[in-house]
Amino acid sequence: MKNELVLQAFGQHLRRLREARGWSQQALADVADVSKPTIYRLETARYSVTLDVLASLAQGLEIPLSELMQFPVPPRSSAD
Amino acid sequence: MKNELVLQAFGQHLRRLREARGWSQQALADVADVSKPTIYRLETARYSVTLDVLASLAQGLEIPLSELMQFPVPPRSSAD
DNA sequence: CCCATTGTAATCATATATGATTACAATCAC
DNA sequence: GTGATTGTAATCATATATGATTACAATGGG
Numbered sequence: 001m002k003n004e005l006v007l008q009a010f011g012q013h014l015r016r017l018r019e020a021r022g023w024s025q026q027a028l029a030d031v032a033d034v035s036k037p038t039i040y041r042l043e044t045a046r047y048s049v050t051l052d053v054l055a056s057l058a059q060g061l062e063i064p065l066s067e068l069m070q071f072p073v074p075p076r077s078s079a080d
Numbered sequence: 081m082k083n084e085l086v087l088q089a090f091g092q093h094l095r096r097l098r099e100a101r102g103w104s105q106q107a108l109a110d111v112a113d114v115s116k117p118t119i120y121r122l123e124t125a126r127y128s129v130t131l132d133v134l135a136s137l138a139q140g141l142e143i144p145l146s147e148l149m150q151f152p153v154p155p156r157s158s159a160d
Numbered sequence: 161c162c163c164a165t166t167g168t169a170a171t172c173a174t175a176t177a178t179g180a181t182t183a184c185a186a187t188c189a190c
Numbered sequence: 191g192t193g194a195t196t197g198t199a200a201t202c203a204t205a206t207a208t209g210a211t212t213a214c215a216a217t218g219g220g
Contacts (some may be wrong), residue, residue, distance in 0.1 A: 006135045006145075024196060035179045040198070047177055048130040050207075055086045055153065065086075069149040073135065104166060115209045120168070127207055130177080 004045070005074040011045040013071035017061055018043075032060025084125070085154040091125040093151035097141055098123075112140025 018028050018039075025043070029036040034053055041047050058068040098108050098119075105123070109116040114133055121127050138148040 003132045003135050006131060010131060025198095026196075036197095037180080037199090038178060041177085044198080048132045048207095050128040050130055050177065051086060051090060051134070052083045052128045053178080054131070055083050058153075065153050066146050066150045070146045073138075073145050105168095106166075116167095117169090117210080118208060121207085124168080128177095130207065133208080 007048055008045040009071050009074055010049070011043045014039075014057065014068075015043045017063075017068070021061070028057075028060060030060075032056045034060075087128055088125040089151050089154055090129070091123045094119075094137065094148075095123045097143075097148070101141070108137075108140060112136045114140075 018025070023031075025039040026036050029039045032039075032053075034056055038049075038053065042049050042053075054068060055065055058065040061068065098105070103111075105119040106116050109119045112119075112133075114136055118129075118133065122129050122133075134148060135145055138145040141148065
């Protein structure tokens, strides 16, 4: 799990998208067909996430995958 | 690894981006700082891919992450 | 003709992403 | 104030994503 900053940025982005819809983590987990712990872990940047899950999230959020990936990517740290 | 069609579409997209630059799999692996087997396996849709690696690929290809994710997502099969 | 490069492929080892389950404090409905 | 909901959290088990290594056929350069 290198590139931790990207994961944090994505987590925040995902949370904003979810909250903008007034959904609980459980509700998003349901419509996206992923587990509730996964939602929690992504929003809190505890792990990375696979393209599989990204596609499911986009589908659950009813937005294109490319839009789900439209979040500010922080500059790479000098340590990689 | 559900959502296999998405992985196939991404693999084709990645390959097109790479070949458009005239790069070998090894060359892309180098600039993106991922292994050559990983490039091969992604292009041939053998596995999914983590956001970590996606971010590295985008950086190696010198395009925004959102652009790397701009490929035609096939409709979900009825079997999920 | 060699020799290097390239894409494909398999194997092994390891890290990790995911789900299932459980728990718990805070909040909210009523 | 009791009971359900919510976010957080940990643990266990399992699948899998990734790297390292090796090999091999095809191709291309010289």
